[in-house]
Amino acid sequence: AQTVTQSQPEMSVQEAETVTLSCTYDTSESNYYLFWYKQPPSRQMILVIRQEAYKQQNATENRFSVNFQKAAKSFSLKISDSQLGDTAMYFCAFMKHVTGTASKLTFGTGTRLQVTL
Amino acid sequence: GAVVSQHPSWVICKSGTSVKIECRSLDFQATTMFWYRQFPKQSLMLMATSNEGSKATYEQGVEKDKFLINHASLTLSTLTVTSAHPEDSSFYICSALTSPYNEQFFGPGTRLTVL
Numbered sequence: 001a002q003t004v005t006q007s008q009p010e011m012s013v014q015e016a017e018t019v020t021l022s023c024t025y026d027t028s029e030s031n032y033y034l035f036w037y038k039q040p041p042s043r044q045m046i047l048v049i050r051q052e053a054y055k056q057q058n059a060t061e062n063r064f065s066v067n068f069q070k071a072a073k074s075f076s077l078k079i080s081d082s083q084l085g086d087t088a089m090y091f092c093a094f095m096k097h098v099t100g101t102a103s104k105l106t107f108g109t110g111t112r113l114q115v116t117l
Numbered sequence: 118g119a120v121v122s123q124h125p126s127w128v129i130c131k132s133g134t135s136v137k138i139e140c141r142s143l144d145f146q147a148t149t150m151f152w153y154r155q156f157p158k159q160s161l162m163l164m165a166t167s168n169e170g171s172k173a174t175y176e177q178g179v180e181k182d183k184f185l186i187n188h189a190s191l192t193l194s195t196l197t198v199t200s201a202h203p204e205d206s207s208f209y210i211c212s213a214l215t216s217p218y219n220e221q222f223f224g225p226g227t228r229l230t231v232l
Contacts, residue, residue, distance in 0.1 A: 033219065043208065045161075045223035091160060095219065102149035102168070102214050105221060107160045 002027045002094050006108035013082045014116055020067075021077045021111045023092030029053075031097040034068065034075045035105070040088040048090070051075065053097075079113075087115045119145050121213050123224035130201055131232055137197045138227045140211030146191035147213035151221065152184075155208045167194040201231045 003026045013019035025034070036048040051059045051068050058066050063080045079086055092108040120143040130136050140150055148169045153161040165186050166174040173186035183205075185197040194213075198205055208228050212221040 037223075042225070043155075043210075044225045045210065045212070047220065047222075050220065097219065102166065103219065104151060104163055104166060105161075105212075109160050 002029070002096065002106045004092050004094050004106050004108035006090075006092055006111050008111045009109070010112045010114070012114045012116060013079075015082055015084060017082055018078060018080045019082055019113065021079075021090050021092075021113065023075045023077070023108055025073050025075065025092070025094050027073070027094065027096070029096045033095045033097060034066075035093040035095070036064070036066070036075075036077045037091045037093060037107075038086075038088045039091065039110075040085075045091075049077065082115045084115050084117075086113060088113060119213070119215055119220075119222040121211065121222045121224040123211055123227050125227060126225060127228040127230075129230045129232065132202055133200055135197055135199045136201055136229060137195055138209055138211075138229075140194045140196070140213070140224050142192045142213040142222075145213070145215055147194075147215070148191060149214040150188060150194040151212045151214070152186060152194075152196050153210040153212070155210060155226075157208075161210060164196075198229065201229070203231045205229065206231045 005024045032053045034051045038046045049061045065078045067076045089110045091110045093105045095103045122141045124139045150167040152164045164179045167186045167188040169188045175181045188194040210226045212223045
């Protein structure tokens with residue numbers, strides 16, 4: 001079974017600054033996906049970024065980037081130029097890849113990020 | 118991007134009654150949908166995997182007779198909470214899986230309050 005650990009329950013960052021959210025995972029799988037989801041106060045889950053385990057290059061999406069360390073089983077999210085709208089709960093998630101089979105997501109416990117003026 | 122809707126967005130019901138929640142993929146077909154439950158300030162807990170045309174697969178500890186799931190078409194899955202009790206009050210979220218990208222898109226959630 002897979003586990004996902006987010007060791008930072010809450011974090012705060014000033015507007016325009018950079019913040020890094022940590023995530024570690026444990027799995028015996030070799031082929032999998034990792035995700036960061038954002039859940040703002042509206043509670044709508046929004047995909048922030050996705051990483052395929054077979055890709056060495058770290059994924060980036062505008063102000064969001066990841067540091068994927070496969071050997072260390074670490075998958076941190078960096079938010080640059082933080083904006084007030086980034087205030088949300090952030091969940092790290094794992095999904096194993098099995099061809100032809102729908103795989104489920106395993107979520108971490110979440111990190112509540114507050115962006116302040 | 119892919120859009121998933123849920124209806125209703127919130128519902129209040131009396132103890133002992135049943136409540137149905139709908140999850141629809143609006144612009145894509147989803148052979149697989151997932152149902153989650155989320156308590157305040159907690160993570161999402163997977164309840165079951167819903168497969169079109171077949172029985173749902175429930176996670177350990179989830180009562181299949183209490184949480185009935187029907188996935189009758191490629192765009193609709195329903196979750197019925199039967200004989201609801203106050204402890205069933207929660208936020209229920211569905212997601213639909215896209216193919217071949219293996220990505221889940223989430224509905225906006227349904228807040229259930231059982232009095």
